[in-house]
Amino acid sequence: MASTDPLKRALKKEGLRYTQQRQSVWDELCATDDHRDAEEIYLAIRQSELHVSRATVYRTIDVLVKNKMVRKLDLGDGRARYEHKMNATHHDHLICIQCGKIEEFVDEVIESRQDEIVKNFGYKLVRHIHQLFIICDECKTP
Numbered sequence: 770m771a772s773t774d775p776l777k778r779a780l781k782k783e784g785l786r787y788t789q790q791r792q793s794v795w796d797e798l799c800a801t802d803d804h805r806d807a808e809e810i811y812l813a814i815r816q817s818e819l820h821v822s823r824a825t826v827y828r829t830i831d832v833l834v835k836n837k838m839v840r841k842l843d844l845g846d847g848r849a850r851y852e853h854k855m856n857a858t859h860h861d862h863l864i865c866i867q868c869g870k871i872e873e874f875v876d877e878v879i880e881s882r883q884d885e886i887v888k889n890f891g892y893k894l895v896r897h898i899h900q901l902f903i904i905c906d907e908c909k910t911p
């Protein structure tokens with residue numbers, strides 16, 4: 770019987786057992802719309818009673834990324850950030866280069882312009898990553 774639970778399905782596909790620990794990683798990712806690195810997610814789970822190893826957290830995140838349940842953001846600082854993709858519509862990011870704060874935006878003009886550019890080449894757009902690096906209000910020295 771095929772499981773309709775996306776986590777169970779993903780774990781099965783990767784040949785991994787479903788465990789409470791792996792469930793907690795997925796739950797933690799879905800609990801917020803934040804963009805956190807693996808260590809922050811690991812520390813958040815550690816706050817609970819459940820014992821989860823760092824290796825389990827990192828490995829489970831990899832599985833979730835591979836199965837398109839979680840989006841991995843490369844901000845160019847060597848620390849990948851993660852966000853869940855459940856019920857999340859497409860959006861791009863503004864990233865503060867000082868404090869790492871991340872804001873989300875969608876701009877229809879940019880979206881359609883990207884489509885046009887690719888179409889003008891005769892290609893089909895598969896996906897894009899658009900990141901604007903900024904200095905946020907709090908980091909701006911007056």
Ligand SMILES: [Zn+2]
Binds near residue numbers: 867
């Ligand atoms: Zn900032």
Ligand SMILES: [Zn+2]
Binds near residue numbers: 804852860861862873
């Ligand atoms: Zn985001």
